[in-house]
Amino acid sequence: MSNLEDLYREIILDHYRSPRNRGELPSPPAIRAEGFNPLCGDEITVYLDVRDGVIADIKLTGRGCSISQSSSSLMSAAVKGKTVEEAREKIAMFKQMMTVHQSTLEKDAQPAEVDLRAIGELAALQGVVKFPVRIKCAMLAWNTLSQGLDEIA
């Protein structure tokens, strides 16, 4: 079961069972972005309250598997209170972590080099890379956040 425990680490299960920043923000003024994973029916809505270049508040609704839900919860905790620039850096870092090296095959795949200190709790999602079909689940919240940030005037 070692692979499985690598995927479903305790932090992931914790964020799945008690997701952070659940709820909605009145939109407008909040930015609202929706993401779907048509293959498995995961859906997420991200609400962003951005003031003076800072994500003052973030809320999420949606449903999906433990990976998509914990990834969105971890994402919200990672970017709340951060500047838009910092959030974009986190997105880039997370994407990099989710990138499978072409040369390694499925279960032996290793995540790309990432600065584990900078990425913090998000490192819990590293194990997802070994399960390529689940990468989409983990990326959903981040792509949706990215979409939302693009809407900032």
Add this chain to the structure above:
Amino acid sequence: MASGHDVTSFDPRRVRADTPQLARVINGRTITYLDSASTSLPPRTVIEAMSRYYELRHANVHRAVYQTAEEATAAYEGARESVANFINAPGGSNEIVFTKNATESFNLLAKSWGAANLKAGDVVLVTEMEHHANIVPWFQLRDQLGIEVRFIPVTDDFRLDLSNLDQLLDGVKLLSVTGMSNVLGTINPVKELAAAAHRRGALIAVDGAQSVAHGALDVNDLDIDFLMFSAHKMLGPTGIGIFWTREEILHAMPPFLGGGGMIADVRLDGYTPADGPARFEAGTPPIAEAAGLGAAVVYLEHLGMSNIAAHEHALTGDALTRLSLEFLGRVRVIGPGDTVSRGGVISLDVEGVHPHDVAQVLDQFGVCVRPGHHCAKPLMRRFGLAATARVSFGPYSLVQDTDVLIEALAHAIEMFG
């Protein structure tokens, strides 16, 4: 006719031994394959029929006169003959068109027969439990011609709600319905539906993708007008599907795809299409796949379709009982809870565990089930679900498969509980 076979020697263990993939070890455990509704595992005889074509008689069909080409043509046309017998087509092999899969067969139905015979305001009646293959082509035709697409609702008991059938049939030119739901396992009363449609002057098309491999399917007895199915769900290869209709209907249908193989003549001012199934088989067809399909039909008939049906019926009953005893409501079956008019497809909703996670944990036990919406989104919406984890049986399935399933499900529940 398939149902006429009376083979009493059916033994799922023999079928298992005939199926090479069932010997695979996944994550340290012998594979437990519970995804036959998605695609079934071919026996060695099917694989060998395809190898034989590639090794010995690879040639194009219907063209050259040399020996290997004649053998290839004989294998291809022989498969057509076998399939015609298998479904008891009244007009024989002249009524069997080979396509790429059931989905393409539905597109042939909508885009050839539908476009030629339907006009604005005509109604195509489908059901809420259809696969997208029997929904999207009709929506495409609606956007093109202005036909109406109407749905027979599904009851809370996972059956077709036929209480208003007479009203629903008003203005209907075609009733298109699945023989068996690929999500619920529900087997629909096709014969009654055919009679009802015909009484109102409508034709009936049947999606046989699920039903064809799990019991005898006799188009003559059911008195239906069209049948669509895929070889890969009946122990055959991917890449070949079947479209059946009665000869007189086929004869009047305009060509679908254009090119070589489907013509009688081509001139500088136009073309004349070929007659018969060839009209709908443009280009080099799936020859190896047809050889594989032919072998699959022979194999299924040898097992006996009624034996397969009885075996899967027993497995389904056992699984339904044990799932409810073991998990006491934590695992909900999205489909009929009994085995009346029900096939070996069991969709599960596990409390607190997303189907994707269920399937992922099960994979660690070597158990293959399918998570997702199963290409039936209107049905999923009807029951307020985004996805289910679907278990499905084949002729090689054993009670022991359900043992492993239950062990793995218990682990998933414990992990996420």
